[in-house]
Amino acid sequence: MSAVLQNLIDQPYKHGFVTDIEADTAPKGLSEDVIRLISTKKNEPEWLLEFRLQAYRHWLTMTEPRWPNVKYPPIDFQDIIYYSAPKPKKKLASLDEVDPELLRTFEKLGVPVHEQKALAGVAVDVIFDSVSVTTTYKQKLAEVGVIFCSMSEAVRDHPELVRKYLGSVVPTGDNFYAALNSAVFTDGSFCYIPKGVKCPMELSTYFRINTQESGQFERTLIVAEEASYVSYLEGCTAPKFDTNQLHAAVVELVTLDDAEIKYSTVQNWYAGDENGVGGIYNFVTKRGLCKGARSKISWTQVETGSAITWKYPSCVLLGEDSVGEFYSVALTNHFQQADTGTKMIHVGRNTRSRIISKGISAGRSQNSYRGLVKIGPRAEGARNFSQCDSMLIGRDCGAHTFPYIQVENHASKVEHEATTSKIGEDQLFYFQSRGIDMEQAVSMIINGFVKDVFTQLPMEFAVEASKLLGLKLEGSVG
Amino acid sequence: MTTTKTPLLAVRDLVARIGGVEILKGISLTVNPGEVHAIMGPNGSGKSTFSKVLAGHPAYEVVSGEALFLGQDLFAMAPEERARAGLFLSFQYPVEIPGVANAQFLRLAYNTVQGARGREELDPLEFDDFVREKLALLDIDPGFLDRSVNEGFSGGEKKRNEILQMALLEPWLAFLDETDSGLDIDALRIVANGINSLRTPENAMVLVTHYQRLLNLVVPDYVHVMDRGRLVRTGGKDLALELEERGYDWLGAGATA
Numbered sequence: 001m002s003a004v005l006q007n008l009i010d011q012p013y014k015h016g017f018v019t020d021i022e023a024d025t026a027p028k029g030l031s032e033d034v035i036r037l038i039s040t041k042k043n044e045p046e047w048l049l050e051f052r053l054q055a056y057r058h059w060l061t062m063t064e065p066r067w068p069n070v071k072y073p074p075i076d077f078q079d080i081i082y083y084s085a086p087k088p089k090k091k092l093a094s095l096d097e098v099d100p101e102l103l104r105t106f107e108k109l110g111v112p113v114h115e116q117k118a119l120a121g122v123a124v125d126v127i128f129d130s131v132s133v134t135t136t137y138k139q140k141l142a143e144v145g146v147i148f149c150s151m152s153e154a155v156r157d158h159p160e161l162v163r164k165y166l167g168s169v170v171p172t173g174d175n176f177y178a179a180l181n182s183a184v185f186t187d188g189s190f191c192y193i194p195k196g197v198k199c200p201m202e203l204s205t206y207f208r209i210n211t212q213e214s215g216q217f218e219r220t221l222i223v224a225e226e227a228s229y230v231s232y233l234e235g236c237t238a239p240k241f242d243t244n245q246l247h248a249a250v251v252e253l254v255t256l257d258d259a260e261i262k263y264s265t266v267q268n269w270y271a272g273d274e275n276g277v278g279g280i281y282n283f284v285t286k287r288g289l290c291k292g293a294r295s296k297i298s299w300t301q302v303e304t305g306s307a308i309t310w311k312y313p314s315c316v317l318l319g320e321d322s323v324g325e326f327y328s329v330a331l332t333n334h335f336q337q338a339d340t341g342t343k344m345i346h347v348g349r350n351t352r353s354r355i356i357s358k359g360i361s362a363g364r365s366q367n368s369y370r371g372l373v374k375i376g377p378r379a380e381g382a383r384n385f386s387q388c389d390s391m392l393i394g395r396d397c398g399a400h401t402f403p404y405i406q407v408e409n410h411a412s413k414v415e416h417e418a419t420t421s422k423i424g425e426d427q428l429f430y431f432q433s434r435g436i437d438m439e440q441a442v443s444m445i446i447n448g449f450v451k452d453v454f455t456q457l458p459m460e461f462a463v464e465a466s467k468l469l470g471l472k473l474e475g476s477v478g
Numbered sequence: 479m480t481t482t483k484t485p486l487l488a489v490r491d492l493v494a495r496i497g498g499v500e501i502l503k504g505i506s507l508t509v510n511p512g513e514v515h516a517i518m519g520p521n522g523s524g525k526s527t528f529s530k531v532l533a534g535h536p537a538y539e540v541v542s543g544e545a546l547f548l549g550q551d552l553f554a555m556a557p558e559e560r561a562r563a564g565l566f567l568s569f570q571y572p573v574e575i576p577g578v579a580n581a582q583f584l585r586l587a588y589n590t591v592q593g594a595r596g597r598e599e600l601d602p603l604e605f606d607d608f609v610r611e612k613l614a615l616l617d618i619d620p621g622f623l624d625r626s627v628n629e630g631f632s633g634g635e636k637k638r639n640e641i642l643q644m645a646l647l648e649p650w651l652a653f654l655d656e657t658d659s660g661l662d663i664d665a666l667r668i669v670a671n672g673i674n675s676l677r678t679p680e681n682a683m684v685l686v687t688h689y690q691r692l693l694n695l696v697v698p699d700y701v702h703v704m705d706r707g708r709l710v711r712t713g714g715k716d717l718a719l720e721l722e723e724r725g726y727d728w729l730g731a732g733a734t735a
Contacts, residue, residue: 421576425536430573432557433533433566434587434643435594444586448577448626 029078032056035183038083042152042186047163055172055182062176068339069368069400070308072281075246082184082217137201146199146230147192151219154190161192165223169252169289169316177248177310178285181217185250188219193228193259202458204233218249224259226292231262233461247306248283257292257319262300264457265313266465269305276335276364279307286313287343290322290351298325300456302465303340304472312370314343317351317379324353327453329465331472332365332397341371341402346379346412355386358450360469361397362476368400373414375407382412390420391449393442393476421449443470484549485510486651486682487532492543494531501527503707504543509651512679516693516718517686519704520726525686526570528704529653533567534560548650562594566649568640570656570686574628580639581623584609588646612645616672633660641672648676653684658692670695690722 026034035056039049064075141148147158154162172182193199224230234251247269253261263286272279282305288297299313315324326342344353353373361367373384390399401418423445431441446469447454454462487509494502501524509515517525531538532545534557545552547565555563575583581602588609589599600608606623613620616638628636637657644652654673658666673683673696685692693701693715701717702709705726711717 424573426573427575429533429535429557430569430575431583431587433561433569434583434647435558435561435590436586437556437558440586440590444578444583445575448575448579451577 025084026082028081030056030080030082030184034082038184038186041083042155044155045159048155051167051172052183055179056184058173059176059179059183062173062179064176065310068310068370069366069402070310070337070339072308072337075281077180080246083186140200144197144200145194146197146203147190148203149190151185151188151190151221154221158190158192161223162190162221165221165252165254166219167252169254169287170250170285175285177283178250181219181248181250181285185217185219188221188249190220191222191230191232193222193224193230195225195228197225197228199228199230202231202233216247218247220249220251222251222253222261222263224253224255224261224295226256227258228256229260229262231458232264233458234263234265235267245279246281246283249285251284251286251313253286253288253297255288255290255292255295255297255319255322258294259292260296260298261288262298263288263313264461265299265301265303266457266461266468267301267303267305267309268468270307271305271334271336272307274334274363276307279336280305281308282306282311283308284311286311287316288314288324289316290319290324290348292322293319293348294321295319296323296325298323298327298456299342300327300453301329301340302453302457302468303328303330303338304468306338307336309336309338309340311340312342314345315353316345316347317353317382318347319351320348321350321352322348323351325456326353326355326357326371327456328357329360329450329453329469330358330367330369331360331469332362332367333472333476334363334365336363336365338366339368339370341369343372344374344384345372346375346382346384348379350381351379352382353384355384355388356452357386357388358453359388359390359399360393360446360449360473361390361399362393362473364396366398366400368402370402370404372404372406373416374405375409375412375414377408380409380411382409384412384414386414386416388416388418389449390418391446392420392422393473439470439474442473442476446470446473485546486548488546489532490544492528492531492545493541494527494538494543495541496527496538500541501538501707502531505704505707505709507702507709509682509684511650511682513682513700514677514696514698515682515684516698516701517684517704517709518688518701518718518721518726521688523704524707525704526655529567529655529684529686532560532653533557533565558590561647561649562591564595564648564650566644566647566652568637568644568652568654568657570659572628572631572636572640574626574631576626576629578627579623580625580627581606581609583627584623584643584646587643591647609642609646612642615645615675616642617668618642634662634665637661637669638665638672641669645672645676649681651682651684652676653686655686656688657685658687658689666691667695690718693718 026037032053035052039052170178173179191203222232255261269280269282290297297315301313303309313326317324324344330338330340332338342355355371357369359367359369369388375382388401392399399420403416405414407414428438428441447466457465485508489505489507492502492505505528519525540553547563552560585605592599610620618638661669698715701713701715703711
């Protein structure tokens with residue numbers, strides 16, 4: 001094994017840490033001291049510390065949102081550890097040491113063996129693979145000037161860009177969880193596409209999966225300069241476990257004139273067991289700013305995991321003729337709760353938005369679509385089309401739709417369509433009477449239901465996501 | 479009318495209920511290869527229930543009695559196993575399945591049944607050629623393959639789609655539940671021709687109907703009259719004509735005496 005590799009595995013701290021504080025882990029709870037500790041440990045510039053402190057002071061004045069249609073016991077924010085030194089993941093010698101349940105899932109998803117190993121954290125040759133992949137894509141991106149790195153690296157290597165855009169779309173005091181994230185985020189991804197560049201490949205956080213844990217307060221910033229394009233993939237279909245229950249990420253996107261960002265997510269965090277015990281709380285703020293004229297931001301999400309999902313990827317359509325899109329499939333089963341949707345804020349003239357939301361509820365889960373379409377006074381000629389469809393599987397689940405529409409001028413057009421359907425006994429019997437078993441029937445019906453969203457996903461992702469839906473619904477009928 | 483052939487279907491003393499209400503009160507029926515039976519009777523007599531129970535609809539409960547299909551215990555089989563074994567039900571009200579393309583549905587059904595019989599399965603291109611021949615048989619527009627299963631179909635289109643499925647799956651025994659209802663004269667003739675072309679000495683059909691008009695085109699060997707959950711009378715094709723003339727009342731009254 002090369003020395004570089006050995007370093008990568010063993011490295012307890014990133015180089016350049018100030019080591020005047022001995023502990024690897026901050027004490028429980030949140031205070032200005034803890035925030036200063038995080039900033040010091042990460043060797044951050046003064047302005048970023050100020051950013052964090054400002055967010056923290058704002059957060060202290062805020063209360064946790066209670067309007068989402070979800071229920072959970074109060075969170076003790078003083079019982080959370082907000083910083084611990086990044087540690088390499090524990091490596092396993094072979095797939096035999098991996099949780100068999102996880103392997104079974106991989107198999108059903110059709111994840112190739114070498115990827116299974118990588119995802120489960122197995123063995124050195126795989127790390128080697130992942131390093132070589134990393135090197136290849138970094139070279140390719142560097143040739144065209146695309147920056148794709150961790151947020152920590154970005155703060156160190158591109159401070160002027162980070163300072164300019166961080167918090168420009170989601171301000172530090174935007175909402176309770178965004179404020180918390182702004183105060184304590186430890187890492188995340190940064191991506192910058194220079195003027196006129198079409199990013200030569202789809203950027204995926206998957207490339208970075210083994211290099212470090214992103215932590216529970218992840219921060220992502222993507223900036224697309226004039227006439228540039230990038231497609232960004234977040235997450236993967238493999239189930240993701242974490243000992244931290246609360247996750248509060250912030251994602252900010254900025255597009256300048258004629259630029260386009262396509263952001264796709266497949267989320268499969270641990271959802272708790274069949275009785276609703278455990279599972280991640282995923283309270284995310286995602287927002288894109290179409291700052292430039294004719295720019296476009298497109299969100300596609302497939303949400304299948306987490307005990308609770310609270311998430312509204314939104315677009316602020318500031319530039320004239322800019323376009324915002326939101327394509328979503330949210331699936332809940334057992335005791336999962338999801339309150340998800342989008343906000344389309346039309347500010348500029350002739351801005352357009354499109355919302356396609358497909359909610360699938362099974363088991364005893366509750367699935368809510370919540371969306372705001374706001375057309376401002378200056379947004380003449382703005383247009384929105386929304387379609388929100390819900391599907392129920394079984395009798396004990398719920399589907400809810402909360403559309404909010406605010407129109408402040410007379411020269412715009414808003415359309416909203418909604419349907420609720422149920423996979424009924426008679427539909428399933430129809431398939432069965434033609435020789436098709438129930439699981440295949442459900443999978444076929446569901447795939448038909450989500451088709452309009454899945455066509456927006458990159459091809460490979462779509463195939464995996466389709467298998468994932470089948471897997472998540474296993475045993476929910478019959 | 480004795481025969482040495484093994485019956486396709488042998489039902490004995492079948493009692494079945496839905497939601498605690500007994501609908502079938504002791505039905506016996508034997509169907510041999512090559513035969514066409516008609517079951518007639520007034521609304522609510524249990525005709526549709528009988529075919530759904532045999533196909534395995536989960537809402538119905540078999541209380542007692544037995545049904546052997548090709549010598550196998552039908553009630554021990556899941557609905558999809560019955561279909562794979564060669565039992566077919568053409569629905570009175572075929573359900574709509576939004577988002578699922580008809581071509582995709584037909585191919586999955588076809589390949590599943592073919593696979594169960596150890597026959598060759600077809601890829602999408604091969605299937606497309608194959609299904610187009612069958613479409614011609616029933617005078618169905620090929621554009622219909624791209625539409626969602628039964629969604630927005632007219633009553634006649636739904637019924638043709640059912641017969642198309644029968645043509646594809648080549649069942650040993652088909653129950654056609656009011657296939658004639660909702661069809662105009664031309665459509666009825668097309669569907670009847672389709673049904674006749676699918677008859678072989680090895681398979682059999684049971685036509686569930688109110689009216690004589692289908693039976694003029696698909697001529698039955700036996701006509702049974704169902705009333706209040708029982709088969710109260712069995713005869714030849716002339717019985718249907720008699721019913722057309724006299725109605726059901728004279729039979730129904732006798733049955734409950």
